[in-house]
Amino acid sequence: MPVTVIDHSGKSLWSSFSEYRHTGTLFLFLALRDIRLRYRQTVFGVGWAVVQPLLPMLIFASVFSRLHVTTGTLPYPLYVLSGFAPWIFIGNAVTGASPTFVNNFAMINKIYFPRAVLPMAVVAALALDGAVATAALLVVSTWYGYGPVWSWLLLPLVGLAAVLVAMAAGVAAASLTAVLRDIKNVVPFLVQLWMYASPVLYSVELIPAPLRRFAGFNPVTGVLSAFRACLFATAPDWSLIAQSFVSTLMLIACAAALFHWLEADLAERV
Amino acid sequence: MSAVRVRNLTKEFTLSAHRPAHRNFKDLFRSKPPASATSARFLALEDVSFEVERGEVFGIIGRNGAGKSTLLKILSSILRPTKGRVELNGRVGSLLEVGAGFHPDLTGRENIFLNAAILGLKHSEIIRKLDEIVAFSGVEKHLDEPVKHYSSGMYMRLAFAVAAHIEPEILLIDEVLAVGDADFQKKSIQRVEQIGQHGQAVLLVSHNIQTVLRLCKRAVYLDQGRVVSLGNADEVTASYLKIGGANRGSRRYHDGVYAPGDGIVRLRGVRVRDSEGTTCGTLDIGTRLGIEIEFEVLESGTALFPSITIHSERGPVLWATDAGTTWHGSPRSAGRYMEVAWIPENTLSDGVLRVAVAVHSFRPPRTHFVEHDAVVFHAVETAAGARGRFTGHIESPVRPLLEWTLEHE
Numbered sequence: 001m002p003v004t005v006i007d008h009s010g011k012s013l014w015s016s017f018s019e020y021r022h023t024g025t026l027f028l029f030l031a032l033r034d035i036r037l038r039y040r041q042t043v044f045g046v047g048w049a050v051v052q053p054l055l056p057m058l059i060f061a062s063v064f065s066r067l068h069v070t071t072g073t074l075p076y077p078l079y080v081l082s083g084f085a086p087w088i089f090i091g092n093a094v095t096g097a098s099p100t101f102v103n104n105f106a107m108i109n110k111i112y113f114p115r116a117v118l119p120m121a122v123v124a125a126l127a128l129d130g131a132v133a134t135a136a137l138l139v140v141s142t143w144y145g146y147g148p149v150w151s152w153l154l155l156p157l158v159g160l161a162a163v164l165v166a167m168a169a170g171v172a173a174a175s176l177t178a179v180l181r182d183i184k185n186v187v188p189f190l191v192q193l194w195m196y197a198s199p200v201l202y203s204v205e206l207i208p209a210p211l212r213r214f215a216g217f218n219p220v221t222g223v224l225s226a227f228r229a230c231l232f233a234t235a236p237d238w239s240l241i242a243q244s245f246v247s248t249l250m251l252i253a254c255a256a257a258l259f260h261w262l263e264a265d266l267a268e269r270v
Numbered sequence: 271m272s273a274v275r276v277r278n279l280t281k282e283f284t285l286s287a288h289r290p291a292h293r294n295f296k297d298l299f300r301s302k303p304p305a306s307a308t309s310a311r312f313l314a315l316e317d318v319s320f321e322v323e324r325g326e327v328f329g330i331i332g333r334n335g336a337g338k339s340t341l342l343k344i345l346s347s348i349l350r351p352t353k354g355r356v357e358l359n360g361r362v363g364s365l366l367e368v369g370a371g372f373h374p375d376l377t378g379r380e381n382i383f384l385n386a387a388i389l390g391l392k393h394s395e396i397i398r399k400l401d402e403i404v405a406f407s408g409v410e411k412h413l414d415e416p417v418k419h420y421s422s423g424m425y426m427r428l429a430f431a432v433a434a435h436i437e438p439e440i441l442l443i444d445e446v447l448a449v450g451d452a453d454f455q456k457k458s459i460q461r462v463e464q465i466g467q468h469g470q471a472v473l474l475v476s477h478n479i480q481t482v483l484r485l486c487k488r489a490v491y492l493d494q495g496r497v498v499s500l501g502n503a504d505e506v507t508a509s510y511l512k513i514g515g516a517n518r519g520s521r522r523y524h525d526g527v528y529a530p531g532d533g534i535v536r537l538r539g540v541r542v543r544d545s546e547g548t549t550c551g552t553l554d555i556g557t558r559l560g561i562e563i564e565f566e567v568l569e570s571g572t573a574l575f576p577s578i579t580i581h582s583e584r585g586p587v588l589w590a591t592d593a594g595t596t597w598h599g600s601p602r603s604a605g606r607y608m609e610v611a612w613i614p615e616n617t618l619s620d621g622v623l624r625v626a627v628a629v630h631s632f633r634p635p636r637t638h639f640v641e642h643d644a645v646v647f648h649a650v651e652t653a654a655g656a657r658g659r660f661t662g663h664i665e666s667p668v669r670p671l672l673e674w675t676l677e678h679e
Contacts, residue, residue: 006347006356025396026387033384037375110370112347112362113388264350267343268283 010264013256019114026113030121035128049129050136052092053084060201071203074232078144083200085137086158086227089130090166090220091191093123097170098187101178101266109267116259119174123167130159141231149233158227165219165248172255175262178269199224204240216243219251271359273440273471274322274345279354281315281340281495314340316495317354322473322488324439327466329482329489329503330475331510333643335528337495338475342366342442345473360439360471363389367444369429374418378409378428381417385432399435406457407431427454434461441465444475459485479507479583494528511622511646518551519647530639531565534572535629538606539564540644542625552648555618555669556655560610563627570603572631574638578611579626580618581643587618587667591630616671619664620651 039045061077071079097119101108104118134155141147177183198220199207207215215221222244229236262269315337322328330338343349345356346364371388372381382403386396404410407428409420417425443462462485466472476482482489482503489506491498499509520541523529530537541562542550553559563576575598577591590611592598625647628640651657656669 002360004347004356004358004362006344006351006358008351008353010350022390022392025391025393028393029384029387033373033376033380036380037373040375107371107388109343109348110367111364111388113390267348 013260016114016260016263020116023114023117027117027121027124030117031124034122034125038125046129046132049132052129053081053088053133054136056088057081057084064201072234074146075144078141078146079203079228080201081137081140082228082231083198083224085133086130086162086223087195087198087200087220088133089126090162090169090223091195092129093126093166094169094173094194095188095191096126097122097166098173098177099184100174102181102184115263115266116171119170120167123163123170126166127159127163130162134159137231146232151230151233154230155227158223158230161226161248162223165223165251168248168252168255171259172251175255175259178266179262194218194220204237214243216240217247219244219248222248271324272321273324273326273359274328274473275357276321276341276345277319277355277357279315279318279341279344279356280313280352281337281344281349282352283312283314284310313495315344315351315492318490318492318495318497319354320490320497320500322471324471325466325469326487327462327472327474327485329486329506330473330492331479331482331489331507332492332498333641335494336492338492339366339444340495341492342444342473342475345440346442358440361390362440362442363433363436363438364442365430365433365444366442368426368433372417372425372429375416377416378413378420381428382432385429386436389433389436390438391436403431403435406434406461423454430454430458434458434465437465437468437470439470441470441472443472479511483507511624519645520549520551521645530641531629532638534567534569534631535574535638536566536568537563537627537629537639537641537644538566540625540627540641542645542647543610550647552650555620555649555651556615558615559613559618561613561625561627562608562610563629564606564608565629566606567602567604571601573599573601573633574629574631576609576627576629579628580613581624581626582619582621582667584667587623588613593630616655617668618649619667619669620649623647623649 039048042048044051057077057080060080064080065076100118100122101115108115138147138152173183173187177187198218199215204212204215204221204225216239222241225237225240226244228234318337318341320328330341332338340349342364343366344351345358346362346366348366371385373384376384382400383396386399386403387393391399404413407424407430409424409428412420412424417428420428441462459481462472462474466485472485474482474485486503488501489503490500491506491510499506520539522539523537539562541564542553543560543562544550544553545558545560550559561578561580563578565576567574575591575593575595577589577593579589580587592609592611623646624643625645626640626642627644629638630636631638656671657664
């Protein structure tokens with residue numbers, strides 16, 4: 001029989017981690033709750049997942065195509081759409097995850113469960129939208145004459161990387177929002193900045209050379225470049241992806257440390 | 271080996287109004303912490319120790335603010351203790367609030383799955399117990415409707431049903447047996463009894479002394495965070511009801527966090543007295559009896575009126591307020607007030623009676639405080655009165671001496 005000891009020192013990082021091995025069911029039902037609530041009683045339903053990246057694409061495509069942004073051989077509207085499909089998922093996930101501890105205070109204050117599941121489930125629920133948007137993107141690519149190609153089969157792997165980045169950033173944002181309410185207002189703004197710092201609208205080649213060497217340390221840069229490499233069957237920039245791999249691991253470690261530091265007194269802090 | 275072992279548990283809160291932590295960016299960049307960081311601290315639990323064996327239903331009693339809920343929150347890992355140690359042998363399930371984690375827009379079935387998952391059940395376990403939960407709750411017909419369309423009774427029943435079926439080795443329950451109609455309460459109490467018989471340990475917080483006496487062999491009585499008495503449930507509840515206790519019939523509130531009230535009014539004392547002004551712990555129901563409330567108005571300008579509720583062990587007996595008097599509508603100036611509600615002779619029935627007092631105001635309707643079980647007194651009966659020469663058991667909570675007329679043809 002498991003013996004639990006509770007004292008002031010709280011849980012070790014390791015025993016906190018091991019709690020999450022048994023949270024599969026909770027994770028699933030929280031994500032299902034989010035999905036059901038989001039699309040229940042909406043007329044357009046999952047269609048919103050397609051429209052969300054489509055609208056900014058139309059706006060940016062019509063404005064920026066006159067500026068002759070270099071995107072290699074790709075048509076600019078398709079390039080923008082291929083950036084927005086993963087980005088809208090990551091951006092929405094971080095914005096959506098950030099108020100989860102504050103909004104679920106009643107639950108946090110009355111039931112114990114591994115709390116990081118809350119923001120992570122929000123991210124997982126939005127991943128469904130990301131998948132729908134990507135499916136729509138595949139149709140558009142085919143219409144433009146790119147594909148279908150075999151490398152599309154690797155897209156779920158890139159999606160997984162995007163989910164990891166979004167979960168880490170989401171957990172960090174939710175933890176910070178619980179301590180400091182101002183963060184709630186800052187997150188949407190930071191997410192917007194993050195978009196412009198990532199090659200959503202432009203290609204990595206447009207970044208000034210001295211900065212370009214470190215561009216991969218933005219995890220989203222690697223995700224986007226891997227996503228486009230798979231989508232258009234082009235050669236991936238391995239050094240960029242390697243940098244992003246390292247920075248994603250760093251982001252996850254930071255988010256875990258931040259959350260662990262905060263978790264013990266979460267019910268008192270919120 | 272005991273199921274729960276609590277050793278020297280202490281929990282200190284920093285009161286939120288004085289919280290030194292940074293609440294916004296301005297605080298973060300301020301070089302000196304704000305002046306209020308002299309931080310008022312509040313000991314919710316102080317050096318609490320006890321053990322609970324397997325198969326035991328253990329009662330936790332005490333007034334509002336005694337630390338009962340804080341104790342259960344520490345045991346369920348929601349709060350972290352300041353000092354001391356807890357050892358739990360087995361999986362812990364807690365039911366601190368019925369329906370916490372329920373979402374109004376989800377259907378009954380969806381909520382069962384989500385809530386059971388929050389409480390720690392695996393998917394296969396939920397599927398196995400689904401029928402049992404649904405049968406217990408009695409909401410079969412409405413299972414696929416959103417719970418926002420449920421009556422509050424149905425909602426409570428479903429929520430309790432989920433929590434009652436998680437079958438942890440240690441179950442923590444806070445005041446939730448008081449939900450639903452009489453029938454469902456009976457069913458819930460039986461369920462807790464059953465859980466205890468299956469070798470699980472149950473820790474039960476309750477205001478209802480009858481429930482504690484029925485379910486628990488042992489109990490602990492907490493007051494202001496400290497253990498007042500621990501052991502046999504009969505003795506512990508007796509000490510809670512202050513039978514033979516020193517401040518039976520009277521209670522004073524001193525400054526600080528324990529005096530109930532807000533910025534406008536604070537409770538200073540409650541007393542049971544007779545016509546001569548003597549404090550009475552034991553009173554003959556055949557004499558006039560006064561409930562005296564002393565309160566201090568800290569801020570002038572609000573029209574205030576107090577109310578009293580008297581409870582017997584079986585439930586509420588009477589409620590009264592002075593909102594009908596001439597001066598309840600006029601704003602009160604600051605200062606101390608003493609109001610006495612006079613209960614005429616031959617009104618109450620005998621037994622242990624508990625008095626709750628509250629102060630309210632209108633426009634906007636507001637309750638400044640409610641103090642449950644503020645004082646306790648023992649009402650005894652002598653030969654005179656409504657009983658006359660009748661010797662049987664009297665069920666009713668009041669026993670006025672009525673005027674009887676007789677017609678005979």
